[in-house]
Amino acid sequence: MKEVINIKNISKYFGKFKALDSVNLNVLKGEKVVICGPSGSGKSTLVRCINRLESHDEGEISVLGHSLTDDRTCLESIKSKVSMVFQQFNLFPHLTVIDNLTLGPIKALGVSKKEAKERALYFLDRVKIPEQAYKKPNLLSGGQQQRVAIARALCLKPEIMLFDEPTSALDPEMIAEVLEVILDLANDGMTMVVVTHEMGFAKKAADKIIFMDDGKILEENIPSIFFKKPKTNRSKKFLDQVLNH
């Protein structure tokens, strides 16, 4: 299997605070990686480093064979190949759903308007809300908004999808509909890195589970072992708290 993300020894500082501490991670093509851990453990920062929303201070990240630096050409080469879904959806409130979906393909990828629209309608269908295409995002429920955000990311036909706590801002009854869509993508063979507290989802979808605390990766394991016999006391304690609620 081809390696699509290769993270070597990266560290990241916010002022004096060390958000990431010598992190190593490899992701293969088609692999689903779930990152979990307590708040402030550096999960989001790690994912944001992969598409350069944050820059790392030490170490090396290579994505799809391109080493990530401040160089603009490197950002050009991975742009739209790595897509992201945010906790807060971050839909563009002044645009309709369909315009949210077609803007990236048209302006960034140079896709024709007609094709962009067809693509958008296809993916809206895929996330099961084709009827909302011409509404403004604020008229949609949280779950629907997040599914639009997923469709928007898919419209770029990315090779890697990053999810940064995609269900944390949702009401409980909406979590399921969003997870279902993500699971559907996972079964389709998309390479995914997902930060989440949804352990049920991790059990079902993950090839690999990463447990982080204090900016370090404490454990990397396959789900069946991670949930039964976690290697560290810290991950055992975390699992107790998450699973018994």
Added chain:
Amino acid sequence: MKSFKYIFVFFFLASLASCSSSSGNWGWYVIDPTTKSGLANIKFLIGGFGATILLSIIAAFMSIILGLIVALPGFSNNFFLRSLNRIYVEFIRAIPLLPMLFWVFYGLPVIFQSLGLKIEIDAFWGAVITLAISDSAFTAEIYRAGIQSISRGQREAAQTIGLSQFQAMRYIIFPQALRRILPPLANQFIYIVKMSAFASVIGMQELTRRANEIVVTEYRPLEIYTLLILEYLILVLLISFAVRWLEKKLGSNESNSN
């Protein structure tokens, strides 16, 4: 709310009129449209509207463009460009309008002369330039506040769908910021209309100057300045209504969760 304003103006006028009948302090004859001289005075005073409006509109237009030009370097990653923005805003904002008007009208031609340039500045353009420059520091800050009020998530989402920084500004940030920028920008227009009265001191024939001239010949300051105030009131109320209408149309008053 609207009708309330009209009622207020009506009562204000009515109370002034009643003053005139009950005591001898008021001499409304000076602007009584039924007399020949009164009508001439009114025509002369109202004739200042054109200059005040033209002056304000051109100055506001220039300020809106200049303000944007000043605001843009403020978003740069380059320290030098950012400093340029800060220095301009802080410096221009610190100069009172009247001294700046004197400097532009009386001082700038001296500089032009010493440079061998034959550029003359008349009262109209002296006032326009001064108002535009003075106001541009404020419009620049309005742009900055509006653009900064758009959440970081919007910028990040724009980046993750592959937009360049310019495209993100053009399609995502600016259209959203505009709804928040327009109301304060319109407020700034009201400010310009009022400050245009300063143009009277360099001889510009606008509302205030004309009022002063009639006061000198007729010696009825109370009545004429009362009318002058009402003239500005009408102008500003008209702008207010226009702004409300614009806000409704743009949905600036809608709450936006994102």
